[in-house]
Amino acid sequence: xxxxxxxxxxxxxxxxxxxxxxxxxxxxxxxxxxxxxxxxxxxxxxxxxxxxxxxxxxxxxxxxxxxxxxxxxxxxxxxxxxxxxxxxxxxxxxxxxxxxxxxxxxxxxxxxxxxxxxxxxxxxxxxxxxxxxxxxxxxxxxxxxxxxxxxxxxxxxxxxxxxxxxxxxxxxxxxxxxxxxxxxxxxxxxxxxxxxxxxx
Amino acid sequence: xxxxxxxxxxxxxxxxxxxxxxxxxxxxxxxxxxxxxxxxxxxxxxxxxxxxxxxxxxxxxxxxxxxxxxxxxxxxxxxxxxxxxxxxxxxxxxxxxxxxxxxxxxxxxxxxxxxxxxxxxxxxxxxxxxxxxxxxxxxxxxxxxxxxxxxxxxxxxxxxxxxxxxxxxxxxxxxxxxxxxxxxxxxxxxxxxxxxxxxx
Numbered sequence: 425x426x427x428x429x430x431x432x433x434x435x436x437x438x439x440x441x442x443x444x445x446x447x448x449x450x451x452x453x454x455x456x457x458x459x460x461x462x463x464x465x466x467x468x469x470x471x472x473x474x475x476x477x478x479x480x481x482x483x484x485x486x487x488x489x490x491x492x493x494x495x496x497x498x499x500x501x502x503x504x505x506x507x508x509x510x511x512x513x514x515x516x517x518x519x520x521x522x523x524x525x526x527x528x529x530x531x532x533x534x535x536x537x538x539x540x541x542x543x544x545x546x547x548x549x550x551x552x553x554x555x556x557x558x559x560x561x562x563x564x565x566x567x568x569x570x571x572x573x574x575x576x577x578x579x580x581x582x583x584x585x586x587x588x589x590x591x592x593x594x595x596x597x598x599x600x601x602x603x604x605x606x607x608x609x610x611x612x613x614x615x616x617x618x619x620x621x622x623x624x
Numbered sequence: 625x626x627x628x629x630x631x632x633x634x635x636x637x638x639x640x641x642x643x644x645x646x647x648x649x650x651x652x653x654x655x656x657x658x659x660x661x662x663x664x665x666x667x668x669x670x671x672x673x674x675x676x677x678x679x680x681x682x683x684x685x686x687x688x689x690x691x692x693x694x695x696x697x698x699x700x701x702x703x704x705x706x707x708x709x710x711x712x713x714x715x716x717x718x719x720x721x722x723x724x725x726x727x728x729x730x731x732x733x734x735x736x737x738x739x740x741x742x743x744x745x746x747x748x749x750x751x752x753x754x755x756x757x758x759x760x761x762x763x764x765x766x767x768x769x770x771x772x773x774x775x776x777x778x779x780x781x782x783x784x785x786x787x788x789x790x791x792x793x794x795x796x797x798x799x800x801x802x803x804x805x806x807x808x809x810x811x812x813x814x815x816x817x818x819x820x821x822x823x824x
């Protein structure tokens with residue numbers, strides 16, 4: 425069988441298989457798709473991959489991904505330096521940007537504390553956050569880690585680390601997701617919604 | 625929002641999104657995975673993509689994907705030139721090779737007749753198959769197109785095209801898949817299994 429598959433094909437199948445969520449079947453399908461697609465497809469993808477690391481870096485202030493350092497948000501005068509939203513990943517930052525209502529700045533931790541995966545506070549950009557809060561103009565730090573076990577652990581850790589500083593530390597509200605149905609909501613979410621109920 | 629995402633990132637997300645079965649969410653996830661993964665990952669994938677088209681071609685005899693032309697199967701003396709299995713795609717060829725029992729050669733059509741997708745006989749390697757049968761040593765042509773509407777239409781077309789030649793034209797058996805359960809088998813498969821029943 426192996427002689428029937430040329431090496432450049434197996435090499436690409438292997439490379440695709442290393443991506444998260446891509447199994448050998450999907451990797452084969454993608455490879456054979458590219459074999460029949462115009463050359464521009466595979467070459468465009470190859471070039472985009474090459475440029476990804478070559479042309480981007482982490483912002484030295486907030487650790488978001490950026491071409492210019494500091495990133496456009498950190499260097500924008502329109503963004504309020506008094507508010508810092510702390511997120512786990514750049515994709516979380518983008519989710520907040522998509523709401524269009526947040527005018528503050530960010531700090532990207534690049535992960536969450538996870539004893540199971542062996543990720544401790546020193547593996548994240550927490551020291552940099554504390555230093556930034558100590559030196560900076562921040563008045564409020566909004567902890568916007570994910571609403572799960574690891575995000576909660578990270579939030580608790582940050583809260584303790586920042587307890588000595590004079591910033592206000594807040595966290596995103598927990599409750600029912602808009603458009604959801606009470607019947608299908610999990611008990612923990614419902615419990616949080618009850619705890620956080622507000623007067624009308 | 626857009627200013628928050630550097631161009632090399634959006635470019636790669638777009639390139640991934642062009643792949644079949646990869647939506648914008650998966651494309652983002654893959655891109656951010658690669659941003660944090662070692663450089664070798666993205667560069668290895670980029671190189672494999674570049675090599676794919678540069679180092680492979682279609683075998684001029686059977687149209688399988690190959691580095692050397694003719695391909696290892698076509699140039700192997702151990703493979704019986706009297707039998708030709710006609711498949712839609714290189715992946716189908718590999719599936720047959722994996723059984724380890726087929727000792728004949730192949731012909732890859734690169735698709736199936738599909739009026740819906742605007743794919744006619746001239747878009748496939750059918751003329752080349754007919755020429756090969758006319759000139760060649762083939763005694764039997766096994767039509768191994770997929771067991772579906774398009775594969776059936778292609779099989780019928782091939783049968784008519786090869787009717788004038790002296791080769792025996794056969795097709796893969798239809799029936800119950802091994803390990804399947806009668807209860808869950810679709811009616812068309814069961815109908816075919818009944819039609820094709822054999823005496824014990």
